[in-house]
Amino acid sequence: MLVGARLTGAWCFRHRRPHCAKAKLTFSSSSESKVLHSIDDEYDGDFLPWLERKAGVEILSVLSIGKSVYGRSLFASEKLRTGDCILKVPYAAQLTPDNLHPKIKSLLDDEISNVAKLAIVILFEQKMGKDSEWAPYISRLPQLEEMHNTALECFPEVFDHIKLKDFMHAYALDFLNHDGLSEAVVLHDEDKQLSEVIADRDYAPKEEVWITYGKFSNSTLLLDFGFSLPYNSHDxxxxxxxxxxxxxxxxxxxxxxxxxxxxxxxxxxxxxxxxxxxxxxxxxxxxxxxxxxxxxxxxxxxxxxxxxxxxxxxxxxxxxxxxxxxxxxxxxxxxxxxxxxxxxxxxxxxxxxxxxxxxxxxxxxxxxxxxxxxxxxxxxxxxxxxxxxxxxxxxxxxxxxxxxxxx
CATH class of the missing domain: 3.90.1420.10 (Rubisco LSMT, substrate-binding domain)
Structure with a gap:
């Protein structure tokens, strides 16, 4: 799941439980609910100050990035109970297809999916490097060699030297892991202009936190998210x-x-x-x-x-x-x-x-x-x-x- 990247009505998800080894990062923002703090120093530094500026609120810790046998994963920093808000992100801190550069937007029609449009947004921000206002976030995305997703011709007049594999990388980027048995989903509050996830069960400290991407078959999980489940009841x-x-x-x-x-x-x-x-x-x-x-x-x-x-x-x-x-x-x-x-x-x-x-x-x-x-x-x-x-x-x-x- 791309934290800070929001699609119309849904966020972008790309992981499964528990066979993927991509990076994971999430946060919550509100003066009342606590959120992400990385347990790995390489993720601290300028990220949390940048995140607080984007969110407009203080960021506290309840979820942390750690390492498991499957790679970097998201863990509970403290005991979480069913019904606790484990993630809350204001729309202002979410990258969306609406962030498309006008020149790029004019080249795309309605047949292009929101996920593909979001991938193009990420490519554009990556191309800008440190000049991008999203640089602290973009720099923490999973690397291409970590991805297993297996798609769009680039726009050379906009993205010089960007290749198909770069688009595939951006298309598949995400952070949160999927559990087919989880009932936790991303909820959207248009009045408060934020998205949040509520825990569907109790979590002990240092236990990995999961959400569900939806009732998808393995063919969809493979095509859109780059992973499969050994037994998928939605096949x-x-x-x-x-x-x-x-x-x-x-x-x-x-x-x-x-x-x-x-x-x-x-x-x-x-x-x-x-x-x-x-x-x-x-x-x-x-x-x-x-x-x-x-x-x-x-x-x-x-x-x-x-x-x-x-x-x-x-x-x-x-x-x-x-x-x-x-x-x-x-x-x-x-x-x-x-x-x-x-x-x-x-x-x-x-x-x-x-x-x-x-x-x-x-x-x-x-x-x-x-x-x-x-x-x-x-x-x-x-x-x-x-x-x-x-x-x-x-x-x-x-x-x-x-x-x-x-x-």
Whole structure:
């Protein structure tokens, strides 16, 4: 999390629990609530005086920077109780996309994310060096070699000699660590013009303090934050399934699907998914209702199994007579309903085989021939694939059970 860097409605987060080794730094500002004091002399000096000038209040200590097996981390300086304010930052001490230089802002459109805009702001401030009013803060950001995030052409007329890797570095910078089990989030008070974090549990002195970045899958954590979790309960899989080119009813099916398709959803990064892409979440019980399998995917499978124009016409008529959604109800003919779900089951089984093969191709991360950085990245890849494979297997189990109950 970038302390002092605020996005619209949210701050920028980049760490996870507990497999990342990036720097962490946080503070609170208010005459009543206590905040950060670094336990490492290299972070003191001009930082706290600068911070107090920025915040306009006295900075006391309750959180400190220390070193753990995962690198520099944020720890409680004293006992903290559930409900204590552990971090409070006035908007005046937060770097935001609004700080973009007018010349740079004119080059960007609304399709550029706030995180990317904030990264550009940081690059600009870094370029200014000691002349930047944010220099004490910028100088304490994690170094490029500490980052694992793996994105934007630079603007040479503004940032001379800045390369893509520099943008990637700025894009991934942060301080606070993520715990998937934590319920502590950043809250914003527009009236008081500040952001704060409230402890969601008790902390003993010298215990690392965590927050949650949100309910993100490993694919999002990897793309946006540069880390993964060994087991992520929020994992999901995006699968793509199409009407086969050899299907004699290809054109008719595509026309029916197009006339009843829902607006394409945007993912957490703002990207639109295609009409033949579906997101599967873990199906918790093979004997349950299949929560996790989107109804739109099962409807697509029902359209796929149709063998005559009349069947497709019947589906369209049924949709028009109800809520307008195509093929959301099971076929009255159980054999046809089974066939539809067997098509889906076959597709998912094929995906599980491909995932399993990909996992096997990854060299064990414990191999002495792998350097530490490569081992870290391979472990992230394994976390991602194993998590998505778990989702696919849960979907397969549910589909097999569903077909068996209809047989």
């Amino acid at each position: 999901e899989v995006q699968i793509q399934i199409k009407v086969p080119d050899h299907d004699p009813l290809l054109e008719v099916k595509l026309e029916v699907l197009q006339s009843h398709c829902l607006p394409r959803a945007r993912d957490v990064n703002g990207f639109k998914s295609s009409n033949d892409s579906f997101t599967i979440k873990e199906v918790r019980s093979a004997r349950g209702r299949g929560k996790g399998l989107p109804q739109s995917l099962r409807a697509f499978a029902r359209v796929l199994c149709c063998t005559s124009p009349q069947e497709l016409c019947d589906l369209a008529t049924e949709a028009a007579q109800n809520d307008g959604r195509l093929a959301r109800r099971p076929f009255r003919n159980s054999c046809q309903e089974i066939l539809a779900h067997q098509i889906l089951l076959s597709h998912i089984i094929q995906l599980t085989k491909e995932y399993s093969a990909s996992i096997e191709l990854l060299e064990p991360v414990t191999s002495p021939s792998i350097c530490k950085r490569l081992a870290f990245r391979k472990q992230m890849a394994r976390d991602l694939l194993i998590g998505e494979l778990r989702i696919l297997k849960s979907a397969s189990a549910w589909l097999e059970n569903y077909c068996a109950t209809l047989a």
